[in-house]
Amino acid sequence: MDAFQDVRDRLSIQFEFVWRQIREPLIVPLLRIAVFLCLGMSLMMLVERVYMGIVICLVKLLGKKPEKRYKYETFKEDVELGNSNYPMVLIQVPMYNEREVYQLSIGAACGLSWPSHRIIVQILDDSTDPTIKELVQVECLRWRSKGVNIKYEVRDNRNGYKAGALKEGMKHSYVKQCDYVAIFDADFQPQPDFLCQTIPFLVNNSEIGLVQARWKFAVAYGKFMENLGLKSR
Structure with missing residues (x-):
């Protein structure tokens, strides 16, 4: 037993001696490399921020707004035709347990x-x-009673998921009378003038086939962090 203990002590001493010999030439260079990598990444991030700041300033100062780059004329009611000169627009809102x-x-x-x-x-x-489905249908009926031309469409499968629902929605006969399609996700809340701001670009510029608007998030950063349980107390 004493012999075994003696061997173990000697091995421990030898390992400690070897570790002391290789610790400085091995660990120190690795730490230096890590420090230089961190400095390099920090410098890259700084350069990126400065570059983006310069680009944003140049765009603000020299860039042209879409209204100036493309032909843009707002719609006005015609004396004879009234508002029949407005193009027919289909609004698609796909939903899933919302x-x-x-x-x-x-x-x-x-x-x-x-x-x-x-x-x-x-x-x-x-x-x-089924409960959510009924709630959505009742909400559609409520708006229909106010005179809104709203269609509530369901299907017996979920093939293609959201894209499949949009494609299926385009198969209805009443869609043929529409000139343009606007797609809003289930959590989108477009401003009332969304169509007035976007449709003129499509009508007056034949080379434009798609208009995408800017997104804004309704949930503030602090509320988002609070929902995640990360907000400081």
């Missing part, structure tokens, strides 16, 4: 500033929860 936002989304789509007889709001409900 209990928290369905009312806001449908309300925003139905509240767009556009002649009521020149717009169709299409709610594509793929919800699997």
